[in-house]
Amino acid sequence: MVISVALSASPVAAAPEDVQNLIKQGQFTQALDRADRDLVANPKDRKTRFLKGVALTELNRLDEAAQVFLKLTEEAPELPEPYNNLAVIYAQQKQYDKAKAALEMAIRTHPSYSIAHENLGDLYTKMARQAYDRALQLDAANPSTQAKLGLIREIISVGTKPGAPAAATPPAAAVQPARPPVVAAAPTPAAPPAPTPAAPAPAAKPVPVPPPPPAAAPAPATRPIATPAPAPAEKPAVATADAEDDARKMVQSWADAWSRKDVKDYLAFYARDFAVPGKTSRADWEKERRTRIDKPGTIKVGLSNLRIKVDGDRATAQFRQAYSAPGLNANSNKTLELVRRNGRWQIQQERVN
Template identity: 50%
Template sequence: MLMSTQVRADDAADIGKLLRSGQVAEALQKVDSALAQRPKDAQLRFLKGLILTEQNKSAEAITVFSKLTDDYPELPEPYNNLAVLYASSGQYDKARAALEMAIRTNPTYGTAHENLGDVYAKLASQAYDKALQLDSSNNTAKLKLTLVKNLVGNTTGGTNPKTATAAVTTPTAPASTAPAASTKPAVVAANKPEVDKPEAKLAPKPAASTATAATDRDEEEVLKAVENWAKAWSNKDTNAYLAHYAKDFQTPKGETHKAWADERRNRIEGKGRINVKIEAAKVDVEGNTATVKFRQIYSSDQLTANSRKTLHMIKQDGKWQIKQERAGS
């Protein structure tokens, strides 16, 4: 076991040296070789995400960091780096959600707090820009916009979020097996490669194309619909809650829509207190359909549950509604 741990540490250290010296292609080749032997190794996967980020392969890096947050939700660094990638492509709501998860995981994570401030500044900049589009004589909005731009040190109002370079820890489980869901990776100092290259700062993205802007709007609308669904559930407003489901909603047990709705109404209205929170939501829109994956934090007088949920949604009559829901990832 000691020898196996040392081999993992040596691999990570060698990859870190290659990355630090600018030998990115060689680092990728070595990390892929190591991952072929230990596909569940969190440290190696994190390093691969860093390498892909260096190569400007943002989509692939997002996939790596997203899967890490699924498999090791207790590690804050993948959430932070995922947020940096989202911010660099102008997806600030997703960046905000990822950073909030990083901070929830580790409230003392200073980089995530700083990045969250930058993301909020960018969102504020966008809001003030919109206010000025609607009323160009709004001097208060002009002043606030100038203050925000000066705050982030960028005349375009962009943010410069920082990545975590190599702070993720490795699980103690054998490389050939995935750690149990309840097992947290232990801190192994030797497994932290000393990647001391400057923290990456991503430049703001140029103006998005019309198609990209439309997709971003759809994602925001979907996320807002899900948040309103959770709010109606929390308020025990069953009429508003049920209105978020499509007429052809696929009921979980194949019962009629009316039977399912009556059962939900009885369960919701029968509770003394309900609180439903949505965290780490990931939205994928394709035309008039969307998939939303998130962590649902549910609490009532009798029950507290923290689980993953997936909603399949469809846009009907201009509204995003739930076509199917299921628990789990």
């Protein structure tokens, strides 16, 4: 679900830049401290209080954040953003009825507020899946319920991880995430993963390998190992960059195969030990995928904010997926766990965050 980080309709002056910037930088504790200091001088400033609520949400102090947004809805019922953020908190706490009521209020105050409409759709989807799951527990053989649950899974992409819905932010106010349920990653997080592959940890592992040299003369064997040691530290960086590029191309090719409805090519991207969601078999899962992809009509799968993190022969790809098919449009944050075998990246696990 999407959490707003700006009061676009507030009648007060522009939000304090220091607090806003600290939130954008992911420094939520510092943002909270600064907001509290500002509120001592101006305790009624709505935008500072709103930003305080955002910082509290990011710090997972949900009850305190809810009180901030609830007070704002009482003072300024014409603003949709506090209702929206209050709904996001309620959804994380699994209080879906309260979340629904808050989103409906946001839409009532501002009918063109697209974020609230999107969040309400996400909320209905999650509530529907829970209801169908419950129905299948009572009657596992009901084909109608199975079909409806399959459609819900298709909407949120097969493999949704249980828990609160993932949140995103408008591009104009993107905030780096502290926790998956609150704010989605902005383009800036792509930079931090880079140091991980370049870290000397991979280069340190070859050091225990010296046992082979003792087969030769003990004295010379020690020096050759110490001398070339720095060289391997540079190679992983190049190799990792190539691996990231290969993984990135593979993920895009997977989406392209899906879009052109090439089922054979699409399924080939999944590893033999792919973690099939639910309790179904690999054969049944592939059959279901074939059936859905082969349906008449055009499929479009678009990826954005694609980030790759490589660790040896394993990698993680995170991105925003826009899926459209006849009668269906869905957007979600997705993660693919990849494994490299025989020089080729394949999908080992697929989930929506």
